[in-house]
Amino acid sequence: MSCTFLKLGPKMKGKGQRVGSLQCGTLENPLEKEQKLVILLRASEGIFCDHFNGIRIDPGTIGVYGKFQLHSAYPKKSWTHLGANIAPGNERIIVEDAVDWKPLDKIVLSSSSYEPHEAEVLTVKEVKGHHIRVHERLQHQHIGSPHVMEDGKRIHLAAEVGLLTRNIQIKPDTSCSGTLLVGSFTKSPREEFSGVLQFLNVEIQNFGSPLYSSIEFTNVSSGSWILSSTLHQSCGGGIHASASHGIILNENVVFGTAGHGIDLEGEAHSLTNNLVVLMTQSAWSTTWVAGIKVNQAKDILLHGNIVAGSERLGFHIQGQRCSSDVFWSDNVAHSNLHGLHLYKKSGPDNCTSVSGFLAFKNFDYGAMIQIENSVEIENITLVDNSVGLLAVVYVSSALQHSIKNVQIVLRNSVIVATSSSFDCILDRMEPHSANLTSTDRAPPNPKGGRVGILWPVFTSVQNQWPRDPWHKIRNGHSVSGIMKLQDVTFSSFVKSCYSDDLDICILPNPESTGMVHPIIAERTRMLKMRDKNKFYFPPLHPRFPSTQNEILTDSPLDL
Template sequence: MTAVTGQNSIVLNESVDWIVGDEIIITTTDTNIEHTERHTIANISIDKTRIGIVNPLVYTHIVIHNVFPSGQIFHLAGVVGLLKRNIRIINRSPSSELFGFRIVVTNYAINIWNSVAIDAPNEDKREGIHIYNLDNWNPSRATFINSCSFDGGYYSAIGIWQANSIPITNNIVYKTYESAIVLNRNWQFNANDDEAIMSTDAISVIMRNNLVAGVERLAYRIQGNSCPGAVLPSYINNDYVNNEVHSAMSGINCWPMDKDFDYDTTWYYGLYINAACNIIIDSCTAADINVGIYTFIIGPLDEDFWNRFNFYIFSFLLAVSHVAGDNSNYDVHCAHKITGGYLFWIKLQILRTSSEDLCCNI
């Protein structure tokens, strides 16, 4: 149910175990990252789905649920997240200094971060949790970050360096500086774009059920999964499932292959691809975005390049508004297997890179 400006309550689509006094965030559903709101719970209904808040809503948070003739479903809604945790790590002077605190995990201790609130670590150019040199993940001495909240900060929420297969699951990241969720590896070129969860030189990453709201720059920049048929060592397992971002400058940036991302209302690109290899896009949704997909291909300047590079899209859902600024009426365009394409809103420009027939439904 859409929550409009001035309301003192919100309705959730599932019950929660939150209590009066808990602090929550309600994500923006437009292009302004400042429209994510934080509120304190004043009361909660018996069925735990209707929450009363101390102060009225400042902005409107829309809900859209459309089922299209093709059977595809487009659902857009603000997300409500709980900032409060049983354990809270607090910066006592967050506004007056750039040297706050950070948590360093290195040289294999066992570190389990579960249901912890990290409040404004505020070290300039340092992550809230810095994981370094753990090598391959070991279940007998497991390190993971699960169900934590990150509330502000001057850099990324989490940094993973020279560590493999660290699970990062069910976390909330709110108002970090320069970032959203990020994972990358050895690229030929690096534009030095910034994100919120950063993993550099990590070979294997598991990232599931994460939500990031209000991103000044990029949302997800990831290394991606291996191509089908690739033989990898047993310790490498890249897994990305059900990750969301609301209101970012750019949604997903530069990967060889990835799937299962939903992103709404990015200021510029839904997907920005800058790669030197074949690209596969699968099970992704983009809504209310200036540029749905932008590909910037890196490769040799010869004719053979066009015979070797392929750009495939499987089950990509692009939902756009009929009238600019009117999010109440969406149309849907689905591209099934595109070879060498640029997608701007609903305009599709094809570059033939092989003799294979093209099949596009737009």
């Protein structure tokens, strides 16, 4: 197959009928587990498809301007969590859910350290329920046990295991030359062509290029979905959508992309229970790579998604309206530089909401949030991050007279400095991506341990990244603001690893030269903690007003 042009009969305005599609199986009668379908794109032949004016399909590209439907019954379970800690050298792993995977299938075991490249591709030898035997010996340690807090609450910290193999496969005959392009165009006032992609349990391998993601949606309306499918070893991004509406992604595994794993623009997309593993930063791109990037999309549903290992960002988001009825939940980011990243966005109604994330083992920040006007952060769990939370609120000079009560609210959240899975040797090693981002490092704790919250900043001057690191705020007019901690728990802030390293709950930002804004705590707990772990003010930190209008305020914490 040199190139494939999938075309429906035109949708006539006023009639809305479509004819024709390319289909294998249905949702009710999918391709059986024992059957196999391989679509091989002969991109090396260099044949273009240009049957219609305005549409050009490059070699190795499947152009979908009709309906493309592939359905397979295998597997029943796309991915799961590791069920127990596994040491290097092992050939057996235990997983949380029973799986129906087959011998010789390929699986990916994600990193659970600060180094995303500790993800491992393994070959299944035998499966018995929750037990998987593989042909290879593991090269790295992977965690699979929960952290138990002092009050008995369990936090699920575990690597993920995803199945890469499917019995419907699409691949090019030359790596880095395949793209699945789903689009629409208008040929005449009465003829419209609109692509619809519907995949269930489909494997896409070695697609993508520096210019295109493996799957590109352009100006696509509701009706397209990808379920329980896998996309791996991409030479570009994974899945990208622009100017599109209502795309559904559920239970997919995206592994090994040279760009964003999932990058959606448009509105009303649904992302649920997707596993995204190992995104590498392209040398030619100045935009930091993200596992899931939805900062240019509106009205997004995010539930149960996991980003397990990006060389830069886990989730790149823009947040929601504080008045939104849709709540994000159960999303996880680990083994990145930033777990959760929100930068330079103006929230609707002067208030942005962020909720429903667990971020652990992120080398710089569990959550890095820089927002215009107020922000409410809720149901966030931050574990084993160098800095749990950096929150900066920017208020422009033009709006300062009209906006009052600017605030950062952290509510119903947990911050753990040093979990029971923290390895005092392996977890002190820097990831490879740290070398190329040394100027962007989170500020170190002078006491050597981890930091829960970097003291909040309210400013009239935006951060100037990449000229300055993320936490540096230049001098500007003082902005009145307050941080509120409501039902927040700080746990396991200790002297870690039998050394002098001391975890600190709240630490001043060394690059903020303005006034220190107040923090008010309500129903906030610091569990079994010594006073020296609660706050630390370095000797060189300013303890006096920098101008007549900037008054240093002690934080009235009710603990």
